[in-house]
Amino acid sequence: MSAATLFVVATPIGNLADLSARALETLRTVDAICAEDTRRTGQLLSHFGIATPLVALHEHNEDAMAERIVARLQSGQSLALVSDAGTPLVSDPGYRLVKAARAAGVAVSPVPGACAAIAALSVAGLPSDRFAFEGFLPAKSAARRERLSALAGESRTLVFYESSHRIAESLADLVRALGPERPATIARELTKLFETVLAGKLAELLAKVQADDNQRKGEFVVMVQGAGEDAGAQIAEGRRVYALLNAHLPPSTAAKLAAEITGAPRKALYGSREVSGEE
Structure with missing residues (x-):
């Protein structure tokens, strides 16, 4: 285990057999694990017989905790970061800690795995x-x-x-x-x-x-699925309808109705100076 490293560890999104051998070894050997929900992560660790200490790190305390955790890393400890399930930072906390660790010159290493x-x-x-x-x-x-x-x-x-x-x-x-x-x-x-x-x-x-x-x-x-080749034609039709409606209605109302009628994105219509004549 490398010292002074923050390991970003992916955990299972459901099936516990998806936890990799490397993730298991990392969670066993780090000095502590930063977890979004210590109770949930505690259940995962208990299942695999891992007794590594847990530190709560979630959206409500991440700003306050990041400095303390980075200090532990700078002292030579190795730590892991996990979320409730899947890969940390993907719609989960951890961004501020990773940013702070990198800014402090601490190594940050991914331990990849499940991502929904x-x-x-x-x-x-x-x-x-x-x-x-x-x-x-x-x-x-x-x-x-x-x-x-x-x-x-x-x-x-x-x-x-x-x-x-x-x-x-x-x-x-x-x-x-x-x-x-x-x-x-x-x-x-x-x-x-x-x-x-x-x-x-x-x-x-x-x-x-x-x-x-x-x-x-x-x-x-x-x-x-993304918009197909007809997306341009759809926007063109939306702008045509918008231009007609905008002559009689407020711009926001005209854009809303044109988007509903044609399926074109409203911002593509409302933001068009060529169509609306707005400055």
């Missing part, structure tokens, strides 16, 4: 040579719809995380923003007992989730 986004993408059947990971969408519907409207023209495959209590609402907003025909895949409870992967058009997936209570339980990765 990559695991889901590997079985989605959607283009994966280029993709955009968006993490969790905003919880409030207005902000969520605004984010999706801005992404409507994105040509890369879109990857989102979503929770059980918002999955149906988010799918409905995806249908509204990206269109009912857009190909998509929903991966639920990956590597766990009730793993499900559903593929189809967005409207079809929304109907399946709404019709089955079980498909609204667990943790989700939602992947949506």
Whole structure:
């Protein structure tokens, strides 16, 4: 074990057999493990008979704890960073600690393993040579719809995380923003007992989730194919409709209606000086 190194260790997203031999050895031999939830990580360590001390590091204390942890690293200790599940920093805490450690000249080394986004993408059947990971969408519907409207023209495959209590609402907003025909895949409870992967058009997936209570339980990765070659034509049509509406309505209202009518991203319409004549 190298001294004065922060090891960023991926842990299983469900199936405990996915914890690598290197990850096990690292967690056994470091001086302490920085964990998002010490209780959850404690259960994982107990399963493998590991007694390494735990230090709580989560979104509410990361700023305060980073300096203390870096001081331990500078004293020669080796530490590991884990999240509740999967690869740390991917929609999880740890960025500030890693940044602080690197700024202090401390070595930071990855111990790779499970990541829900990559695991889901590997079985989605959607283009994966280029993709955009968006993490969790905003919880409030207005902000969520605004984010999706801005992404409507994105040509890369879109990857989102979503929770059980918002999955149906988010799918409905995806249908509204990206269109009912857009190909998509929903991966639920990956590597766990009730793993499900559903593929189809967005409207079809929304109907399946709404019709089955079980498909609204667990943790989700939602992947949506990017805008195709017709995206440019869609935006052009959106701008045409926007120009007509903008002659009679406030710009924000005109853009909202034009986006709903044509499926074009609202920001591509509202931000167009050529169309709106705004300065």
